[in-house]
Amino acid sequence: MFADMKTNRQVTVRFEEVSFSYGTQPVLTNVNFHIHHGEFIALVGPNGSGKTTILKLLLNLEKPHSGKITIFEGISSASRDKIGYVPQHSDYDSAFPITVLEVVRMGRLKSLSRKFSTDDEKQVHTAMELCEISDLAHRSYSALSGGQRRRVMVARALASSPLLLILDEPYANMDSESETRLYNTLESLKGNTTVIIVTHDPAFVSSLTDRVLCVGEHTGPGPARTVVLHRTEPSADTPYTLYGGKAARIRHSEKLNATSCCDGEVKK
Amino acid sequence: MSGFIETLLDPSIPFLRNAIIAGLLSSVLFGLLGAIVTVQRISGLAGAISHAVLGGIGMALFLSSTGIVSWITPVTGAMIFAIIAAAIIGVISLRSKQREDTVINAIWAVGMSMGILFMAKTPGYTDPMSYLFGNILLITDRDLMLLAILDAVAIFCAWRFYPQIEAAAFDREFARSRGVNTDAVFIVILAVTAVAVVLLQTFVGIVMVIAMLTLPAGTAGYMARNLASMMWIGFAFSTFFTISGICTSWPLDLPAGATVVVFAGAVFLIAATVKAVAGKFLRLRNASVHNNSHRKKL
Structure with missing residues (x-):
């Protein structure tokens, strides 16, 4: 059901000199990165650093004040409805009647359409x-456990046959069984679907991660932050079940150039 | 009761028959719009609009009776205030979330107070209670036609944009990410609610409008599986409350609107109590089953 393109040089997401403010409060400044199709990216940073803002910019829920964001560069058949989104969903109404x-x-x-086609139902x-x-x-959504609800959110995102899957802290409040199931689901997508997964853990990410986008570095005197790229390394001293599978350590000491994935250049 | 049936079937006495028909037509709006208002969590907004229209009614009565604007009717005044209230609430809700509650309460209180002030200065006697509780027995054929048209518009909008309405209410941000204009959905719901409030309050009164927009849908919410079934069950409850309220109030010589609201409130409280008790019983039973299975394992 998902795109059959393997990891290649096609760019799914490109941020060029992107800056964003909420009113007069600057949040992001000079953000530059790009993500190739099929990559598995972790977006990390402390609470309030601007991770969710980056997701909102990606989803076109917010507009950048300056700079340019390109989605599905060179993939002519792709449109914004090929983005699957798993929100944190903290403000869920438990009395909402829905299956x-x-x-x-x-x-x-x-x-605008009210119809769902046979293909829609199949997906x-x-x-x-x-x-x-x-x-x-056919169960009521409100009758599910937190972990089951999270899996429903992932299924909702996957139903759009996404070329780009964005998950905002999917492991929050999740039981270990659901973590393992989610890990297996994401593992099956790796390479075919570009995945951006947000986490606030500054040390470890899922071992499925190819690169880490770290939000938090201040480039000037103001509160606005930018994004730096890190690679990961295998970690033997972390619990196997941290993300429902193997975990990897983020190498904060090693800062990658925004184009390093293309030319292999590494800054120490 | 036989007197009630005889009056209902008497072709020369249309008002009781019209009241029953109005109850059915109103129930369509109460079921459909009530479910949407409930899941969108904007019953406070609907309450503010419905009470603010008293200011418009008072203004219209004052202007027409003093001859300043002789053509203005209470419905026109109510419509003007409803549109102003809906526009202010809409802008505040979409632009400035932090002050939403204050503005809603201000519109609610100031609208009602203006209505009372205008009525106090209107020549002759004007009873605000007649506008708060209305009189469903004074409905004309023209009123029924207007209600039927609004029913048709509301049913079409809900049918045509059901997936978008459901998604916007369940997860606004996700709906926006799928290209749904959730602001437009919100504004249309607010506009239809405002028009419905104006039309319905002239028949059943302001208090009954807000009660019937929330209580049947709230009761339906305890047993509905999805938004569509919440609309249907809300419609069924609303019909039951309205018809039984009219049938009961007639022989006992009670105000029909107030009787309907008391019926709806009583059933809502019973449903809430049953749901709470049943929920507690189920949790205790599940805990007992879990403990027994745990002991067996040990």
Whole structure:
């Protein structure tokens, strides 16, 4: 169901000199990075550093004050509805009457259409199978555990057959069984779908991670932050179940050039 | 009761029949719009609009009776205030979240106070209670036609944009990421609510409008599986409350609107209590099953 393109030089996301402010409060400044198709990227940084703002910019929920953001560069068949998004969903209304199937179907939602095609239904069921929630299809969403709800959110994002999957702190409040299931789901996507996963853990990320985008470095006297790139290294001293699978350590001491993935240049 | 049936079937006495038809037509709006207002969590906004229209009614009564603007009717005044209230609430809700509650409460209180002030200065006697609780027995054929048209518009909008309405209410940010204009959805809901409030308050009164926009949908929310079933169940409850309220109030010579609201409130409280008790019972039973299985393992 997902894109059959393997990791290649096509660029899924490109930020060029992007700056953003909430009113008069600068948040991001001079952000430069690009992500190739099929890469697995971790976006890390402390709370309030601007990680969610980067996601909102990617999702077109906010506009940059300066700079340019390009999505699916050179992939002519791709449009913004090929972005799958898993929000934190902390303000969920527990009294909302809705079934799991209806939530996942939202992944095929279009801006004005009221119809869901046979293909839409097929993708919805495939996504539910991938996330192992088919047996929950007709259950009330509010009756699920926190981990099950998180898997439903992932299925909703996968239902759009995404070329780019964005997950905002998916492991928050998740039980270990759901973590393992999510790890397996993401592992099956690796290489075919570009994945950006947000986490606030400054030390470790999932071993599936290719590169780390670290939000937090101040480039000037103001509060605005920029993004630097790091690589990861295998870690033997972390619990195996930290992210439902092996974990990797972020090498904060090693800062990668924004174009290092293309030319291999590394700054020490 | 036989007197009630005889009056209902008497072709020369249309008002009771019209009241029953108005109850059915109003129930469509109460079920459909009530479910949307409830899941969007904007019943406070609907409450503010419905109470602010009293200011418009008072203004219209004052202007027409003093001859300043002789053509203005209470419905026109109510519509003007409803649109102003909806516009202010809409702008504040979309632009400045932090002051939303203050503005809603201000519109609610200031609108009502203006209505009372205007009525106090209106020549002759004007009873604010008649606008707060209305009189469903005074409905005309023209009113029924307007209600039917608003029902048709609301049903079409809810049918045509059901997935977008559901997604915007469930997860606004996700809906926006899928290209849904959630601000437009919100404004349309607010506008239809404002128009519905104006029309309905002239039949059933301001208090009954806000009660019936929230209580049947709230009761339906305890048993509905999804938004569509919440609308249907809300419609069924609203019909039941309205018809039973009219049937009960008639022989007992009680105000019909207030009787309907008391019925709706009582059933809502019963449903809430049953849900709470059942939920506690289920949690205790699940805990007992879990403990037993844990002991067996040991």
